[in-house]
Each structure stands twice: as structure tokens, then as C-alpha cells.
Amino acid sequence: MHRTKLALALLLGLASAPAMAQDIKVGTIFPLSGGAGPDGQTVTNAVKLMVQQINEKGGLLGRKLSVISKDDESTPAVGVSRANEMIAEKADVVIEGWNSPVTLAMQPILARGGILDITAVSKSDLILSGETNPYAIRINSSNGFDAEVIAKYVVQTMKAKKVAFLTQNDVYGNGFQTAIEAEFKKLNFSGQIVMTEKFAFKDTDFRVQLTNLNGTDADAIIVTNSSNSSGLPAMVDQYRQAGIKSTFVGAVGIMLSTVFKVAGEANNGVISADIFFPDLPPFTTQPESTSFVAAYTKAYGAAPDKSAALGAAAVQVWAQAVESTKSLDRKTVAEAIRGKSVKGTVFGDVQFLPNGQMQPRYVLFRVVDGKNAKLEALQ
Amino acid sequence: MTAIESPRPASIPLLRVAAVTALVATGFFLPRLLGGTSVAYSTLTTIAIFAVMCYGADIVLSYLGEVSLGHTVFWAIGGYAAANLSAKYGLNGWVTAAATIALCLAAAAFLGAVTLRTREFVFSLVTYAAAVVAFEIAFNWDAVGGSDGIVGIPPLKLPMLVTNFSGAMQEDLWPVAFVLLLLTLAFIARFRRSRLGTTALMVQMNPALAASLGVDPRRIRLAVFVISAPITGLAGWLYAYQRAYVGPDMFESYFLVMMLTAIVLVGRRILLGPLIGTALLITQQNLLSLGGDWNKIVLGSVLALVLIFWPAGLVGLYRRIARTP
Numbered sequence: 080m081h082r083t084k085l086a087l088a089l090l091l092g093l094a095s096a097p098a099m100a101q102d103i104k105v106g107t108i109f110p111l112s113g114g115a116g117p118d119g120q121t122v123t124n125a126v127k128l129m130v131q132q133i134n135e136k137g138g139l140l141g142r143k144l145s146v147i148s149k150d151d152e153s154t155p156a157v158g159v160s161r162a163n164e165m166i167a168e169k170a171d172v173v174i175e176g177w178n179s180p181v182t183l184a185m186q187p188i189l190a191r192g193g194i195l196d197i198t199a200v201s202k203s204d205l206i207l208s209g210e211t212n213p214y215a216i217r218i219n220s221s222n223g224f225d226a227e228v229i230a231k232y233v234v235q236t237m238k239a240k241k242v243a244f245l246t247q248n249d250v251y252g253n254g255f256q257t258a259i260e261a262e263f264k265k266l267n268f269s270g271q272i273v274m275t276e277k278f279a280f281k282d283t284d285f286r287v288q289l290t291n292l293n294g295t296d297a298d299a300i301i302v303t304n305s306s307n308s309s310g311l312p313a314m315v316d317q318y319r320q321a322g323i324k325s326t327f328v329g330a331v332g333i334m335l336s337t338v339f340k341v342a343g344e345a346n347n348g349v350i351s352a353d354i355f356f357p358d359l360p361p362f363t364t365q366p367e368s369t370s371f372v373a374a375y376t377k378a379y380g381a382a383p384d385k386s387a388a389l390g391a392a393a394v395q396v397w398a399q400a401v402e403s404t405k406s407l408d409r410k411t412v413a414e415a416i417r418g419k420s421v422k423g424t425v426f427g428d429v430q431f432l433p434n435g436q437m438q439p440r441y442v443l444f445r446v447v448d449g450k451n452a453k454l455e456a457l458q
Numbered sequence: 459m460t461a462i463e464s465p466r467p468a469s470i471p472l473l474r475v476a477a478v479t480a481l482v483a484t485g486f487f488l489p490r491l492l493g494g495t496s497v498a499y500s501t502l503t504t505i506a507i508f509a510v511m512c513y514g515a516d517i518v519l520s521y522l523g524e525v526s527l528g529h530t531v532f533w534a535i536g537g538y539a540a541a542n543l544s545a546k547y548g549l550n551g552w553v554t555a556a557a558t559i560a561l562c563l564a565a566a567a568f569l570g571a572v573t574l575r576t577r578e579f580v581f582s583l584v585t586y587a588a589a590v591v592a593f594e595i596a597f598n599w600d601a602v603g604g605s606d607g608i609v610g611i612p613p614l615k616l617p618m619l620v621t622n623f624s625g626a627m628q629e630d631l632w633p634v635a636f637v638l639l640l641l642t643l644a645f646i647a648r649f650r651r652s653r654l655g656t657t658a659l660m661v662q663m664n665p666a667l668a669a670s671l672g673v674d675p676r677r678i679r680l681a682v683f684v685i686s687a688p689i690t691g692l693a694g695w696l697y698a699y700q701r702a703y704v705g706p707d708m709f710e711s712y713f714l715v716m717m718l719t720a721i722v723l724v725g726r727r728i729l730l731g732p733l734i735g736t737a738l739l740i741t742q743q744n745l746l747s748l749g750g751d752w753n754k755i756v757l758g759s760v761l762a763l764v765l766i767f768w769p770a771g772l773v774g775l776y777r778r779i780a781r782t783p
Contacts, residue, residue, distance in 0.1 A: 112751040152753075155707040160504075160744050167497040180705040183609055187702035192496070203606050210610035211702060249598065250605040 102145040103138070103407065105130055105394065106170035106194075108161045108185065109177050111150035118386055119177050122199055123148050125390035126174055128378055133394070139401050153177070155184035166192035171407045174393045177386075179203035187211040195409040197397060199389045202251075207434045214413035216431070218389045218396070220354055220439035222251070225331035226258030228352050228441045229301065230266060233328060236458070239298035240270035243325065245288060245314075248277040252303040255330055259301060273297050280306055283313045289321040296325070303330040312341035319345040326350055331441065336384065339452035346449030350457070352441040355388040355426065359442055359456050371425040388425045392437075395424045486636055489629075499629045500700075501744060505737050506635035507697050508716060510642045512732035514690025515717045517649065520726040521658040522682050524578065528569060528585030529717060531592045532562045532687040534708040536694025538596065541608040541704035551616040551699070558695045559688040566687030570680045593709035607705025614699040631700055638696060639733070642689055647729055649685075658682050690717075719761045725771030 107126050109119030123146075130144045138144055147168060151158035158181040165173050166188070172195045176182035182201035189196040190212040198206055198217040207215050233239050244259075246252040256275070263272075273295045276288035292300055300323070304311040311333060318327055329351035339346055355362065362368040371391055375383040383391070399422075400415040401407060418433040430438045444454040484491075492498040515529040536558045543549040543557055573584045597605050614634065649655045661668045661675045668675060698704045720735030743753055768775040 112754075116751075154710060154712050155701075155703070155705060156710070156712055157743075159701055160501075163497050163500045164744070167495060180605075180607055180707050183607060183705065184701055184703045184707070186609075205606050205609050208609065250600070 122390035125387035129394035176201035230262030511693035536691035540698035562691035725773035
């Protein structure tokens with residue numbers, strides 16, 4: 080028995096010896112099933128596409144890359160199991176995170192396992208607090224930056240005098256409103272906040288709040304609503320039905336394709352901002368972006384959205400750091416990203432802050448044809 | 459009583475003690491027998507914690523015959539107590555465990571008193587409503603973590619007279635989880651033979667007999683419900699240290715379905731039932747996973763099939779097969 084085992088081990092050793100260089104393992108943990116499944120699949124697909132492109136150019140450090148993709152089921156407890164599996168399979172990097180709670184639960188596990196952890200989408204500020212992972216890296220924008228761009232637009236470009244809030248009553252919505260108010264103070268906003276109306280994440284009927292807001296005659300109503308497939312389209316529809324004249328200013332990143340699909344023309348005139356668009360400048364002129372959009376569209380039959388771009392950028396940023404440091408070590412690679420600049424990603428040339436946050440560059444837009452999701456860039 | 463018969467009863471407990479000791483020793487070294495990898499340790503620690511979580515709900519289901527859909531509340535109380543007290547005030551594991559027990563007893567006394575007159579479907583519904591309310595509080599109250607939860611939970615510290623135990627790694631948490639599981643098993647085994655346990659069973663199986671003996675069923679129900687809470691609570695307490703993050707997801711149906719399925723899978727009122735059930739479910743999810751949607755379909759179908767066809771669980775199924783000629 081013992082001898083057979085030994086022989087087997089030797090055989091395996093011999094078989095793998097000529098190959099020597101094992102594949103570098105890129106792990107992904109996103110929701111692949113349930114409500115957020117399609118979103119997670121988009122990010123995973125983008126990661127796979129980028130890895131394939133790197134392999135076609137000869138891989139990294141002379142080794143091929145392979146992707147291990149796992150499903151966190153949008154459940155923190157499941158994410159923790161998947162993170163443990165990544166440690167067992169000795170992943171060299173894990174790109175993860177659609178829901179903040181899942182990311183927050185996986186973070187300490189991956190950090191203890193010594194695995195480099197890049198958060199693609201999850202937005203919570205706690206992720207970069209450094210308490211559980213001193214080498215955290217995040218690609219998506221944070222609430223703080225999002226608030227700055229919206230506040231600047233409302234105060235400086237719109238020169239609004241009367242502003243109202245229609246805020247989702249949870250950490251995301253309230254946090255965003257607090258951040259906007261802080262920005263107002265910084266910008267010496269001379270107007271006034273005339274009203275704040277709140278609602279719950281699951282709400283689909285906003286007529287009471289909208290009627291109240293209609294009476295305020297505000298120049299701008301700043302809206303947070305992360306229920307992209309049901310609550311937000313309903314809100315946009317009811318906003319138009321109520322005949323409100325105030326400009327609908329949506330928080331960053333809420334105007335996803337589902338909103339256009341459901342609410343169509345009612346979206347016309349909505350103003351918002353985001354960090355990636357396949358069909359708006361500057362992304363239509365940057366070769367890194369256009370080639371990504373072309374390759375993604377060819378591979379998956381639809382143009383990539385922001386989440387796809389976030390997944391692709393995560394791979395690019397990591398790969399460049401590995402190439403430049405000639406290392407796969409967590410600390411070495413993370414230090415080559417945090418606080419440094421990275422050239423030629425799908426977002427163009429990007430800069431990382433010392434806390435690991437990729438500095439976002441926003442495009443403000445106005446919806447011109449909601450039915451066809453046509454936008455017009457502002458500024 | 460003849461002299462020949464007397465040694466027999468003595469030898470059986472001895473054998474039993476030896477068997478139990480061997481089982482406990484094997485259990486303790488199981489992660490090492492499975493290769494000693496960090497995954498072996500973390501998986502077995504998770505199984506131990508989840509099993510303890512199940513035992514709390516098991517007492518209520520097996521001895522009161524009621525399905526509590528509110529045990530996630532106690533699970534979350536343990537998690538939130540450990541997280542808040544250790545991360546914000548730097549308190550050690552003994553203090554957070556004591557707080558968990560106290561809070562669970564208080565919450566269970568309240569919930570138990572409220573549901574005292576309810577039975578079956580209404581009992582389940584009210585306990586479920588309690589879980590929903592508790593979830594909304596945890597989700598919206600920033601002081602206890604809000605929708606983001608609490609990060610930065612330090613490693614478990616259990617200072618003892620001579621040594622200062624610290625569970626920084628998964629491997630260090632295993633002994634704690636194992637001891638907690640053993641204590642729970644010992645407690646359940648004692649409870650089964652206790653006056654309260656047998657009376658509760660009588661109240662459930664033969665209320666008329668219980669009434670004729672002058673038993674107050676409401677007192678029994680309340681007592682059983684209250685002692686079940688800290689068991690699930692302590693599991694949540696340890697889970698907070700294992701995961702180092704606590705959020706409103708502790709109320710998720712994932713844990714609730716896990717509890718109920720693990721209990722009914724093997725069979726009610728079987729000492730090792732919930733432990734084996736938990737081990738089977740976690741192993742399926744981690745090693746034989748069919749993907750998220752399929753796992754949920756499997757888990758849901760298993761629960762439904764067992765309840766419909768073999769209400770007595772796998773043990774009942776085995777007995778039925780064994781009985782058929």
C-alpha cells in the first residue's frame with residue numbers, strides 16, 4: 080500500500096516535472112446564481128476574456144493563466160466557504176465582490192490565507208478601512224467620490240438654489256445624502272435644502288413622497304435608489320406622472336440597462352454620472368477601451384457594461400503589477416498597485432490612492448432617448 | 459439478584475465510557491486525520507458551530523413539537539454580542555459569551571411569553587415575525603452595525619488561570635468549537651433524561667396525561683424554549699470569531715433552512731442526528747456542490763421529501779426498510 084502510494088507520487092512528480100511552471104491561478108468569487116447571478120456572470124466573463132487575451136500574448140512571467148470561478152450565491156456564509164476553497168486551491172489572486180456584506184465576510188478569510196484580494200464592485204467604505212485587510216484594493220468608485228461629482232454638478236453647473244432629496248433609507252442612501260451635504264458645505268452652497276423624503280429599498284410606490292416634493296418647486300431632486308430592476312424604474316415613471324418640473328439627479332451608477340428597459344421614455348431628462356460607458360467619450364476614443372468593447376461584444380454578443388469593465392480592469396491592474404514586480408507575492412503586488420498609477424486599462428490610465436481605491440473619473444450625462452438608452456455626455 | 463448477574467450492568471457503562479472516549483478522541487483529531495489542512499480545520503469548525511446552532515432549534519422541534527422559525531434571532535444575538543463587545547470595547551471571550559447567554563435568555567423569555575398561547579402554525583408564524591423585526595432593527599440601527607455590519611472583530615481571547623488562549627487561526631478555533639459541541643451534546647443528553655425533557659415530551663405526545671398529572675404545559679413550553687436559546691446563541695458567538703465579520707445576513711434563510719433540514723434529515727430525538735445532518739449538508743455544499751441554484755433546489759427538495767415521505771428522517775427510513783421482509 081505504502082509502496083503504491085510512493086510510486087504514484089513519483090509518477091505524478093515525473094509527469095508534472097517537464098511542465099514545471101504550473102498555471103497561475105486567477106480566482107473569481109461572484110454571485111452566479113439567484114437575482115444577482117446575471118451581474119456576477121458579466122464580471123466573471125470579463126475576467127475570463129482578459130485572462131484569455133493575456134494567455135494569447137504568452138501569459139505572465141512565462142506561465143499561462145487559468146481562471147477558477149466560484150459562486151458566492153449573494154450569501155456571506157457561502158462566500159466564506161468559497162474563499163476557503165480558494166486558499167486550498169492556492170489561488171494567486173482572487174477578484175471578488177458584488178455585494179458588500181459578502182466581500183466583508185470573505186476579506187478576513189482571504190487575508191489570513193495570504194491571498195491577494197481585489198474587490199471589483201462592492202462599494203462599502205468598510206472594505207478599505209484596512210482593519211481586516213491591510214492590502215485591500217478596489218476598482219469601483221466609492222460613495223465619497225460619487226457624492227463629490229454630483230454635488231459639484233448641482234452647485235456649480237446647475238447653480239441650483241433649492242435642492243431636495245429622495246433618499247433610500249439605509250446605509251447606502253443615508254450615507255450618500257450625508258456625503259452630499261458635506262460636499263455642499265465644502266462648496267459653500269448658498270441655497271437651501273428644501274425637503275428630504277425617504278423610502279425603503281423594497282418600495283415600488285412613491286406617490287406620497289413625490290406629491291410632497293412636487294410642492295417644493297426645487298431646482299434639483301437628488302435621488303438614491305439601488306433597486307435597479309423594480310423600484311427605480313417605477314420611481315422614474317411616477318416622477319413623470321406627477322408632473323414634477325425639478326431636474327431628476329440620480330446618484331452615480333443607478334441608471335442601469337434594466338431602468339431603461341422598464342421605464343423607457345420616462346427617463347428622458349434624467350441626469351446622472353458613471354465611470355464607464357461603451358458608447359460615450361472618452362471611452363469611444365481610447366484604444367484600450369474600444370478594443371475591449373469590440374472583443375467583449377464579439378465574445379458575448381452584447382456590449383460590456385460598467386461591471387464588465389470593472390472585472391476587466393481588475394485583471395489588467397493585477398497583471399501589470401505582477402509583470403513589473405516579477406512576483407506573485409501578495410504584499411509585493413499590492414504595494415505596486417496601492418498609491419501607484421497604472422497605464423492602459425479599459426478605463427484608460429488610472430491612479431490608485433494609498434488606501435487601495437482606484438481614483439474614479441466620471442462622465443456626467445443626460446438621458447436623451449430613454450427608450451434606446453441613448454445618453455449625452457455633459458461638460 | 460444473583461452474584462452472576464451483578465457484573466453485567468457494571469461492564470456496560472464501562473464499555474460505553476470507553477466507546478464514547480474513543481469517539482471523542484477520534485472526533486478531536488479528525489481534522490488531522492483528514493490531512494490537517496486549513497480547509498479541513500475550517501470545514502470541521504463550521505460543521506461543529508452549525509451543529510450547535512441546530513441543537514438549539516432541535517430541542518424546540520423534538521421536545522415541544524414546534525417549528526421555531528425565530529432561532530436565527532438567537533444566532534444573531536450571539537454574533538452581534540461577540541462582534542460589538544469585542545470590536546468596540548475589547549472585551550474577552552468569557553465576557554462576550556456571558557453577555558450572549560444573558561441576552562438570549564432575556565430575548566427567549568420575552569418571545570416565549572408572547573408565544574405561550576400559540577401552537578403549531580401560529581407559533582411558527584410569530585417566531586418568524588420576530589426574526590423579521592429583529593432583522594429590520596439590525597439592518598437599520600447603525601449603533602449595532604447597520605446594513606454594513608461590523609468588521610475588525612479581534613481573535614477570540616479566552617484568558618484562563620494559567621494560560622491565555624487566543625484563537626487567531628482556524629486551527630486554534632477548532633478546540634473551542636469541539637468543546638462547545640461536546641458540552642452541547644452532554645447538555646442535550648442530560649436534558650433528554652431530565653424531568654423537564656421527559657415532561658415536555660409527555661406534554662407533546664399525551665397532553666391529557668400531562669394535564670391529569672397536574673403539569674402546567676405553558677410553564678414547560680416556556681422553560682424548554684428559554685433553555686434552547688443560549689445554545690443557538692453560543693454557536694453564533696463562536697461564528698462571529700470564526701468569520702471575523704458579522705452582518706444582518708445572520709438572519710438569512712440560509713441558516714434557518716440549514717437548521718431545520720439538518721434536524722429532520724436524520725430524525726428527531728436522536729442525539730447525534732443534528733450533527734450528522736449538518737455534516738452531510740455542509741459536505742454536499744462544499745465538496746459535491748452543484749452550483750448555487752441547484753444547491754438550493756437540492757436543499758429545499760430534501761427538506762420537502764423528508765417531511766412528506768419519511769417524517770421520521772433517515773433513521774425512520776432505515777427502520778422501515780429493515781422491517782420489510
